[in-house]
Amino acid sequence: MSEDRAVEPVQSVDRALTILEVLARAGVAGVTEVAAELDVHKSTAFRLMSTLECHDLVEQTGDRGKYRLGVGILRLAGATTARLDVVQEARQICRRLAAATGETVNLAVLSGHSALYLDQVAGSSALQSHNWVGQHIPLHATSNGKVLLSELDGTRLKEVLGSLPSYTDRTITKKAPLMQELAEVRERGYAIAVDELEQGLTAVAAPIRNAHSDIIASMSVSGASFRLRGDVLDLAVKELLAAAADVSFRLGWNDPVT
Template structure:
């Protein structure tokens, strides 16, 4: 194994960056000149990138321009940047109120990725670095996010299997579906000794301006500090924290939305 960059990937990245000039389109010959590559190599790169939607051919000029997938990727980055700014102050307050590690996670396939995190002030605490991936079905954040997936997307996750990590992990698809329905109804999720014995967490959803659940906010702690009564109390705080972040993202509760003006 080597950490040396792959030349093809490097050239593909350089090719995409060539479009930062914001020209309407760029031809194969001009791209080859700017990149110092042969036209056949550039054409192969463009063909591959076009198949993935990263570039497209301008039917009027015959040149190439960035594809819609690049726009979608940019929007995904924007959401994460907006999420970081919106969640920061709320995470600080949540940690002050609970004393526990507080984090924000997003769903990637069947895993949760923690994109923001503040450590607990307790000497006995969990250590989960930002960027770490954890199985969605065995965590409170993941359950919140799975609970709000479209049916087709949830079906794909369940079809891939639900590995067990402890005797408490929910590995039956039917049982998990029932739990996810309860989570949608009550507005929060818990996980106790499911990913790791001795670890518990509670989570609530974060919604965007379109009322879509885009992330989950949670606290995690040793199970001994998160008994049933404490979990219920923290659940209320997490629901409030999730709504606070959501409002900062532009979300408005249904009850506060003004009805659309009638056309006369």
């Protein structure tokens, strides 16, 4: 438990969550054992566990009165890691792309109001040592973000987009120009961001699709703006589009155009 919180924890909630930790450690436990761990009366432990059971966070084993963590935990975990299968499929292809371009390749998914970076492979030219994996990055200021936004319907887009903070003087901070940019992404089939998140950083991104042609992730190549332009940029785009299509095929996508 973090001790830098000024707010006093809600005692009964705190106790219930401690029960989850006890069960994680012990595997299986009865009410009396849990009550002893919490230093509460066993009827208290029973009530708290019963509440946890209502939410499937604990379940009773075949043995009478024995409890263990329940399938609800896996459901919650699934909500945070649901996209890991796309990481597995994309990993080798990300490596090949990084080798082909020499730049940094990232894989990102939409998570709430931001782009969650799931994987990163650095190429030979990559000077930046910054690891984006596990981080939430602004959607509107990144090529991956633009890809992830590009085919959302109006309602969902409205939900996802909050404020459009500025990171450089190139950042798009207004709705209208962003909408125009997203239309161009849809038309081109990929997104570009030049100096919009960081000065001197250019990135291109292409969509990864599932069997229903929905965009489920985005793959990007990013590097220094002075290097990633002109013919070098065009080649990176070509490689990127092929790589993203390759991952999409693996996830069941059929190109409707061919």
